[in-house]
Amino acid sequence: xxxxxxxxxxxxxxxxxxxxxxxxxxxxxxxxxxxxxxxxxxxxxxxxxxxxxxxxxxxxxxxxxxxxxxxxxxxxxxxxxxxxxxxxxxxxxxxxxxxxxxxxxxxxxxxxxxxxxxxxxxxxxxxxxxxxxxxxxxxxxxxxxxxxxxxxxxxxxxxxxxxxxxxxxxxxxxxxxxxxxxxxxxxxxxxxxxxxxxxxxxxxxxxxxxxxxxxxxxxxxxxxxxxxxxxxxxxxxxxxxxxxxxxxxxxxxxxxxxxxxxxxxxxxxxxxxxxxxxx
Amino acid sequence: xxxxxxxxxxxxxxxxxxxxxxxxxxxxxxxxxxxxxxxxxxxxxxxxxxxxxxxxxxxxxxxxxxxxxxxxxxxxxxxxxxxxxxxxxxxxxxxxxxxxxxxxxxxxxxxxxxxxxxxxxxxxxxxxxxxxxxxxxxxxxxxxxxxxxxxxxxxxxxxxxxxxxxxxxxxxxxxxxxxxxxxxxxxxxxxxxxxxxxxxxxxxxxxxxxxxxxxxxxxxxxxxxxxxxxxxxxxxxxxxxxxxxxxxxxxxxxxxxxxxxxxxxxxxxxxxxxxxxxxxxxxxxxxxxxxxxxxxxxxxxxxxxxxxxxxxxxxxxxxxxxxxxxxxxxxxxxxxxxxxxxxxxxxxxxxxxxxxxxxxxxxxxxxxxxxxxxxxxxxxxxxxxxxxxxxxxxxxxxxxxxxxxxxxxxxxxxxxxxxxxxxxxxxxxxxxxxxxxxxxxxxxxxxxxxxxxxxxxxxxx
Ligand SMILES: Cc1cc2nc3c(=O)[nH]c(=O)nc-3n(C[C@H](O)[C@H](O)[C@H](O)COP(=O)(O)OP(=O)(O)OC[C@H]3O[C@@H](n4cnc5c(N)ncnc54)[C@H](O)[C@@H]3O)c2cc1C
Ligand SMILES: Cc1cc2nc3c(=O)[nH]c(=O)nc-3n(C[C@H](O)[C@H](O)[C@H](O)COP(=O)(O)OP(=O)(O)OC[C@H]3O[C@@H](n4cnc5c(N)ncnc54)[C@H](O)[C@@H]3O)c2cc1C
Ligand code: SF4
Ligand code: SF4
Ligand code: FES
Numbered sequence: 001x002x003x004x005x006x007x008x009x010x011x012x013x014x015x016x017x018x019x020x021x022x023x024x025x026x027x028x029x030x031x032x033x034x035x036x037x038x039x040x041x042x043x044x045x046x047x048x049x050x051x052x053x054x055x056x057x058x059x060x061x062x063x064x065x066x067x068x069x070x071x072x073x074x075x076x077x078x079x080x081x082x083x084x085x086x087x088x089x090x091x092x093x094x095x096x097x098x099x100x101x102x103x104x105x106x107x108x109x110x111x112x113x114x115x116x117x118x119x120x121x122x123x124x125x126x127x128x129x130x131x132x133x134x135x136x137x138x139x140x141x142x143x144x145x146x147x148x149x150x151x152x153x154x155x156x157x158x159x160x161x162x163x164x165x166x167x168x169x170x171x172x173x174x175x176x177x178x179x180x181x182x183x184x185x186x187x188x189x190x191x192x193x194x195x196x197x198x199x200x201x202x203x204x205x206x207x208x209x210x211x212x213x214x215x216x217x218x219x220x221x222x223x224x225x226x227x228x229x230x231x232x233x234x235x236x237x238x239x240x241x242x243x244x245x246x247x248x249x250x251x252x253x254x255x256x257x258x259x260x261x262x263x264x265x266x267x268x269x270x271x272x273x274x275x276x277x278x279x
Numbered sequence: 280x281x282x283x284x285x286x287x288x289x290x291x292x293x294x295x296x297x298x299x300x301x302x303x304x305x306x307x308x309x310x311x312x313x314x315x316x317x318x319x320x321x322x323x324x325x326x327x328x329x330x331x332x333x334x335x336x337x338x339x340x341x342x343x344x345x346x347x348x349x350x351x352x353x354x355x356x357x358x359x360x361x362x363x364x365x366x367x368x369x370x371x372x373x374x375x376x377x378x379x380x381x382x383x384x385x386x387x388x389x390x391x392x393x394x395x396x397x398x399x400x401x402x403x404x405x406x407x408x409x410x411x412x413x414x415x416x417x418x419x420x421x422x423x424x425x426x427x428x429x430x431x432x433x434x435x436x437x438x439x440x441x442x443x444x445x446x447x448x449x450x451x452x453x454x455x456x457x458x459x460x461x462x463x464x465x466x467x468x469x470x471x472x473x474x475x476x477x478x479x480x481x482x483x484x485x486x487x488x489x490x491x492x493x494x495x496x497x498x499x500x501x502x503x504x505x506x507x508x509x510x511x512x513x514x515x516x517x518x519x520x521x522x523x524x525x526x527x528x529x530x531x532x533x534x535x536x537x538x539x540x541x542x543x544x545x546x547x548x549x550x551x552x553x554x555x556x557x558x559x560x561x562x563x564x565x566x567x568x569x570x571x572x573x574x575x576x577x578x579x580x581x582x583x584x585x586x587x588x589x590x591x592x593x594x595x596x597x598x599x600x601x602x603x604x605x606x607x608x609x610x611x612x613x614x615x616x617x618x619x620x621x622x623x624x625x626x627x628x629x630x631x632x633x634x635x636x637x638x639x640x641x642x643x644x645x646x647x648x649x650x651x652x653x654x655x656x657x658x659x660x661x662x663x664x665x666x667x668x669x670x671x672x673x674x675x676x677x678x679x680x681x682x683x684x685x686x687x688x689x690x691x692x693x694x695x696x697x698x699x700x701x702x703x704x705x706x707x708x709x710x711x712x713x714x715x716x717x718x719x720x721x722x723x724x725x726x727x728x729x730x731x732x733x734x735x736x737x738x739x740x
Binding site: 023024027029036041042043044058068069083084087088089105156216219220221222223224226227228233238240251256258259 | 387450451452486489490491494495496517518519521523527528529530531533536537539545546552553554556557602625626642675677
């Protein structure tokens with residue numbers, strides 16, 4: 001069974017869990033993800049592998065509570081078990097030949113960006129991390145990023161943490177100051193990644209964006225995770241989740257991401273009410 | 280005295296306008312009286328023409344003779360000599376092009392209802408108190424099966440009966456393959472599939488769900504590190520095809536796999552399900568096979584007005600005749616000789632309508648098949664807020680790309696010989712992974728054949 005070995009709250013809406021999943025831990029690489037179900041009637045949701053320990057056979061996930069399933073997940077505690085936990089899925093981040101990389105993360109996307117930064121750092125790549133949050137209460141993984149980066153820039157929308165402004169502002173400043181990156185890796189809200197990619201296109205810096213479309217099976221069977229990259233249909237679960245950011249049709253991806261909004265809102269409120277009653 | 284009625288016993292069904300609002304099984308099955316009466320229509324032909332039409336050569340006259348006598352247990356034994364999934368095949372085989380197409384009673388009337396009798400016998404057996412299963416004595420050899428669809432289940436069952444230590448590895452959280460995630464409850468109740476899997480477990484077969492071979496573990500690791508001496512790949516043909524027309528990624532466009540997976544695997548049709556589904560108010564299904572019929576009938580049950588758009592005519596529909604019949608009765612509207620060329624969007628990025636080219640059939644070509652060709656300038660628009668692409672699937676490249684020395688066809692099918700042996704020693708394959716999307720009975724037959732060959736291979740090693 002997939003026991004929750006550790007549970008820690010990183011901020012009011014972001015939780016870290018370490019799960020006992022030896023088969024996944026054995027193969028996991030940064031950039032890959034898992035799909036879990038909390039219970040026998042649960043939805044399948046994808047979450048990035050934030051960290052793994054092959055020896056202990058554990059896999060760490062970091063998730064933001066945004067809807068019904070993440071809410072249910074957050075109500076489980078150490079010692080509880082998850083119904084299903086399958087992976088590692090998707091392709092690992094490509095790191096070959098990289099010397100200097102800017103990792104640009106936004107919000108909970110930083111949880112996905114962190115293992116990539118860590119791996120690059122371990123490989124001896126010079127890592128500049130630029131992370132952005134709405135305000136200081138939402139900041140996660142600051143120490144971890146600092147430990148893996150030779151430069152760390154913290155941004156917030158309201159200026160309560162680090163500098164006030166957007167990650168694109170910080171990235172632009174670094175590029176303008178003469179930093180030469182052979183790749184930018186960006187992970188966060190679609191709108192943020194869209195603007196990061198637009199910026200790096202101007203400077204002709206190869207850029208990879210990690211895409212998080214809605215998924216079901218995660219094995220290439222349903223096509224629900226499809227997106228358009230360079231005019232071609234790709235399945236994020238098997239061809240990705242990382243793609244050439246300059247070729248992604250972000251507008252289409254944003255429209256597809258909103259497909260189930262009304263349903264999810266409703267399911268979330270129901271789940272919240274359910275837990276209120278229990279309390 | 281045989282029953283010389285030219286017509287077969289009607290299958291009791293739920294009334295069309297009742298069943299098109301629920302997901303319970305449509306066909307209710309023969310009673311004992313009906314089964315015996317139908318069995319008496321069989322002339323017990325010496326040369327068994329019907330059996331030659333069955334891909335696994337069930338001894339049809341022999342089992343039907345037992346049904347006629349009321350010896351249902353005996354009939355079951357005869358069927359299971361050749362088939363491991365009679366409750367499934369009796370329901371979903373395209374009988375009209377297989378066994379029943381060869382029945383002599385079909386020359387001057389309706390053929391004997393072989394499929395319905397097979398289903399009756401299997402259901403009768405499943406309703407009996409379960410006899411304790413004798414676990415075969417272990418023979419000390421380990422075999423692995425990848426995929427838990429009909430080919431994998433059949434292969435695992437036959438190996439387990441011979442005493443092999445068998446483990447099935449399945450990517451999804453539920454076993455059964457298409458039987459679980461694709462074919463809807465109203466055509467094949469999931470309890471039947473789970474019963475089959477329960478039977479295998481009783482024989483000692485282990486089922487490891489949540490294991491994506493090629494990701495969680497590779498074929499080579501299974502052989503070298505986990506000690507499996509021989510492996511059967513029954514990973515199906517699950518990769519959905521799209522038409523590559525403009526608008527295919529709009530909101531409201533699904534592959535049939537996604538639509539059916541949400542409904543069958545994730546139970547999105549049930550009140551309060553955690554997984555959402557949107558069948559819209561007007562759904563257009565593109566395609567004409569079993570998959571298209573299933574998607575259409577699911578959409579209908581979820582409350583949509585449903586159109587099937589197919590580029591040839593009714594005569595060419597590849598779906599089982601019964602499904603087409605049932606779909607029509609349930610109020611599904613067919614638009615033949617129409618081919619989508621573009622999906623138009625609303626302002627906020629949802630499907631608005633499907634722009635279709637009208638077609639006509641050309642003169643039959645060398646292969647004897649009439650090709651649909653566009654009628655110049657003739658287009659129609661079909662309003663829709665949901666479009667389901669159901670134009671076929673191909674084998675998933677994952678196993679091929681992670682298994683050294685496993686040869687495949689250009690289109691992705693694994694290359695295997697008559698017995699299922701692939702280009703890699705000890706590795707066998709069968710079912711849709713080899714043939715491309717086909718049928719349950721062919722997949723099951725391939726699994727059985729491979730099991731026999733794997734047995735030989737492991738015994739001679
Ligand atoms: C490959 C991949 C990796 C991911 N990694 C992480 C991770 O490490 N940490 C994390 O917190 N989240 C991650 N996500 C997003 C996560 O899967 C969703 O937040 C989760 O499915 C929401 O489930 P829910 O039932 O709680 O919310 P829902 O009720 O399903 O959704 C609530 C809100 O989130 C949006 N949403 C739904 N699914 C997604 C999605 N796949 N991506 C983005 N927004 C979505 C909805 O539109 C809605 O506004 C990842 C997604 C993918 C595809
Ligand atoms: C909607 C629908 C309706 C159909 N209706 C009919 C019908 O009426 N009559 C009929 O005869 N046929 C019908 N078919 C076709 C029939 O279901 C298939 O031909 C048959 O199921 C093929 O069996 P299989 O064992 O080859 O593969 P599948 O049933 O496809 O099973 C393959 C299994 O392997 C698993 N798998 C794949 N890759 C991996 C991996 N890397 N690691 C682990 N597991 C993996 C999959 O998750 C799946 O569970 C229908 C198909 C569909 C989709
Ligand atoms: S398995 Fe299929 S083809 Fe063979 S007898 Fe039964 S219904 Fe007919
Ligand atoms: S061909 Fe028809 S009548 Fe003859 S044995 Fe077969 S089922 Fe019976
Ligand atoms: S999640 Fe189903 S194909 Fe990617």
